[in-house]
Amino acid sequence: MSKVAVIGAGSWGSVLANVLVKNGLDVKIWTREEKQVAELNQQHTNRHYLPELKYDERLIATNDLAAAIKDRQVILLVIPTVAIRTVSQKIGKILQENNEQPLIVHASKGLELGTHKRISEIITEEIPAENRSGIVAFSGPSHAEEVARQDITLITAASTDLTAAKAVQKMFMNDFFRIYTNEDIVGVELGAAFKNIIALGAGALHGLGYGDDAKAALMTRGLAEISRLGVAMGAKSQTFIGLSGVGDLIVTCTSVHSRNWRAGNQLGQGIPLADVIENMGMVIEGITTNKAAYELAQQQQIDMPITQAIYQVLYQGCDIKKAITELMQREGRSE
Numbered sequence: 001m002s003k004v005a006v007i008g009a010g011s012w013g014s015v016l017a018n019v020l021v022k023n024g025l026d027v028k029i030w031t032r033e034e035k036q037v038a039e040l041n042q043q044h045t046n047r048h049y050l051p052e053l054k055y056d057e058r059l060i061a062t063n064d065l066a067a068a069i070k071d072r073q074v075i076l077l078v079i080p081t082v083a084i085r086t087v088s089q090k091i092g093k094i095l096q097e098n099n100e101q102p103l104i105v106h107a108s109k110g111l112e113l114g115t116h117k118r119i120s121e122i123i124t125e126e127i128p129a130e131n132r133s134g135i136v137a138f139s140g141p142s143h144a145e146e147v148a149r150q151d152i153t154l155i156t157a158a159s160t161d162l163t164a165a166k167a168v169q170k171m172f173m174n175d176f177f178r179i180y181t182n183e184d185i186v187g188v189e190l191g192a193a194f195k196n197i198i199a200l201g202a203g204a205l206h207g208l209g210y211g212d213d214a215k216a217a218l219m220t221r222g223l224a225e226i227s228r229l230g231v232a233m234g235a236k237s238q239t240f241i242g243l244s245g246v247g248d249l250i251v252t253c254t255s256v257h258s259r260n261w262r263a264g265n266q267l268g269q270g271i272p273l274a275d276v277i278e279n280m281g282m283v284i285e286g287i288t289t290n291k292a293a294y295e296l297a298q299q300q301q302i303d304m305p306i307t308q309a310i311y312q313v314l315y316q317g318c319d320i321k322k323a324i325t326e327l328m329q330r331e332g333r334s335e
C-alpha cells in the first residue's frame with residue numbers, strides 16, 4: 001500500500017497527505033483549484049488553509065482526477081460531506097474504465113442531507129464493489145493545525161474488514177501519529193459526525209460567556225444523546241467512549257482550532273449565521289449534520305434536546321439565550 005491518492009487539499013487532506021509522504025509513501029493530491037496545484041507544486045505551501053506549513057517537496061498536486069487516481073493502491077477522500085457523492089461518482093467511473101480496485105479510505109465527518117447516509121454508505125453506492133478492495137473510515141480527535149506541527153495524535157481506522165483497517169493503520173503510524181483499528185464503522189462514522197453538533201453548542205456557550213460547568217454539562221449530556229441516536233442506528237455504545245466518540249467530542253468542544261466550535265462561539269457573540277459561514281472559509285460540518293440528526297431523531301423518536309435546541313437556533317431563527325432557557329426548564333429527570 002505505498003501509492004496513495006488524496007482527494008481534497010483543504011486543511012485536513014493536505015496535512016494527511018504530508019504525513020503519508022513523510023512516512024515514505026508515494027502520494028498525489030487532487031484539488032479542483034489550478035492555482036492551488038501550482039502553489040503546492042512550486043512553493044510547497046497551501047496558504048489559504050495552513051499559512052504556516054511548508055509541505056514536503058515530494059508531494060505532487062494535480063487537478064486532473066483521472067491522473068491523480070491512476071495506479072493508486074489507496075484513495076483517501078478528504079472533502080466536505082456535501083461533495084462526497086459527486087466526487088465518488090466520478091472516481092467510480094474512472095476506476096471502472098481502468099478496471100482498478102483500490103482501497104477506499106475517507107476522513108470526512110458528516111451525514112448526507114436528505115438521505116441521512118453515512119460517508120461509507122455513499123461510497124458503497126457510488127463506487128462499484130468490483131472497483132474497490134475495501135472501505136475504511138479514518139477518524140479521531142485530530143486538528144490539522146496540530147498534526148501539521150507533528151503533535152501527538154491518536155486516530156481510529158474503522159472497517160468491517162479488519163485487514164483493510166490494519167493496512168491503513170500501517171500506512172499512517174509514526175512517532176507522533178498512533179492509529180487504532182475498530183470494526184464498528186457505523187459507530188466511528190456517527191460519533192465523528194454527531195460531535196460536531198455538540199461542538200457548535202460548546203462554542204456558543206463560550207461566546208455567551210458561560211463557564212466550564214456549563215460546557216462540561218453540555219458535553220456530558222451531548223454525549224448521552226448522540227450515543228442514544230447512534231445506538232438506535234446500529235452503532236455499538238462502546239464506540240462512543242472511544243477516540244471517535246468522547247475523544248473527538250472533547251477536542252472539538254474545547255479547541256480553538258475547531259471550525260465548529262469557532263462557528264458556535266461567533267453565533268454566541270451575536271454574529272449572524274450567514275456571516276459566520278462566509279467568514280470561516282472552511283467547511284463547518286455541524287451545521288448540516290445538525291439538520292440530518294434532528295430529522296433522524298424525529299423519525300426514530302429519540303430524545304435529543306440539545307440537537308433540537310441547536311436546530312431551532314440554526315434553522316428556525318430562535319434566540320440562543322431563549323433556547324438555553326428552554327433546555328434548563330425542561331422537566332427534571334433521572335440521569
Ligand SMILES: NC(=O)C1=CN([C@@H]2O[C@H](COP(=O)(O)OP(=O)(O)OC[C@H]3O[C@@H](n4cnc5c(N)ncnc54)[C@H](OP(=O)(O)O)[C@@H]3O)[C@@H](O)[C@H]2O)C=CC1
Nearest residue numbers: 008009010011012013078079083108109142143144282283
Ligand atoms: N480540518 C481538520 O482538522 C479536520 C477535518 N476533518 C474532516 O475532513 C473533511 C474536510 O475538512 P477540511 O479539510 O477541514 O475542509 P476544508 O474546508 O479545509 O477543505 C475542503 C477541501 O475540499 C474541497 N472541496 C470542497 N467542496 C468540494 C467539491 N464540491 N468538490 C471537490 N472538492 C471540494 C475544497 O476545495 P476548494 O479549496 O477548491 O474549495 C478543499 O480542498 C470534513 O468532513 C471535516 O469534518 C476531519 C478531521 C480533522
Ligand SMILES: O=C(CO)COP(=O)(O)O
Nearest residue numbers: 140141142257258259260
Ligand atoms: O474533526 C475535527 C477534530 O477531530 C475537526 O473539527 P472541526 O471541523 O470542528 O475543525
